[in-house]
Every structure is written in structure tokens, then in C-alpha cells.
Amino acid sequence: MKLIPLFDKIVLRQISTRQNKGVILPDTISESPSMGEVVYVGTGGMLDGNEINIILKEKDKVLFHKFTASEFSINNESLYIIKQSDILCIVEGEDE
Template identity: 40%
Template sequence: MKLVPLGDRVVIKQLEAKETTKSGIVLPNQAQEKPQEAEVVAVGPGGMVDGKEVKMQVKVGDKIIYSKYAGTDVKLNLDEEYIIVKQSDILAIVE
């Protein structure tokens, strides 16, 4: 199955949470903070959204930082988890 986003939507795959702190303390799953960094998997075509022209500024493979509570979680094939966000919920591209 393949996700194809519509309009100004972007499909992202969240990067793994860090399992240890900088000082080397191992964190249990419950204590790990959900990372806001992800990789772009698919990008919608852009176009007219709410009467305004939207040009897509991200591309597949970009590493991005997105808003903490943005998006819709989607689970495919029982083991693949993705998040669908609007381009406006993407805060930065990590270079």
C-alpha cells in the first residue's frame, strides 16, 4: 500500500526516540519524549488551498522538524507508522 497525500499535505516518518541521555542514562519507553524530527516520505502536489496558491517547499528525503501536536497518525501493514501533516505544520528543514 502506498500513501499519496493530497493538496498541501506531507507524509512523514518519525525518527527514532533517543534511548539514552547525553550522560549515558538509559531511558525506559515511557520516559522517552516523542521526537519532533522526521523524514519526508511523500509530498502532495500543492496547488490552491483555501483560495491561496501553495507551493511545496519540502521534497522526499528531507529531514524536518514539525509542530509537536500536528498531524494525523496512520498505521500501514501493522508495522509501518506515518504521520500526515500540512506543510504549514513543518517548522524547519534540517540540513
């Protein structure tokens, strides 16, 4: 099974912050961003007259706010759909 997000949408799998070494995202700060891994990227194309450039790729690790994303689950795994421009940043080299 495969998901194809429309236009500028991205599907993320949340990564437990316990898996991360450097990034600490305290659960107690409700406004604090979460970490996710890109599972599917959007189709791109023209939306509202503007060309959408998908700059994220699968497996990118990113920080995002859950309140800007929609949660659902597939095969007992929580996924999030979010607009690319709502993603805050890519996290690189985190496992090294």
C-alpha cells in the same frame, strides 16, 4: 503502495532520535518537536484561493510537533500526515 497527500499535506516517517547524532529531543518535554523524514509530498494546487507551493521534497529531514499531525500505520510503520506550513524546519547535514 503509494500515498498521495492532498494539497499542502505531507506524509512523514518519524525518525528515532537515537539515530540522530546532534539533535536531542527530550521525550520528557511533551511540547518538544519530533524529527521526521518526508515520505510523500502533497499535490499542491489551489486551496481556498491560494496557490500552494510544496517546498519540501522526499527524504528531507524535518522537525514537527506531533500534536499538529495525524498518526496512522502502514506495514507496521508509524506515519504522520501534517500540513506543510505546520512543519517547523528542515534539518540538513545531520549525518555528516
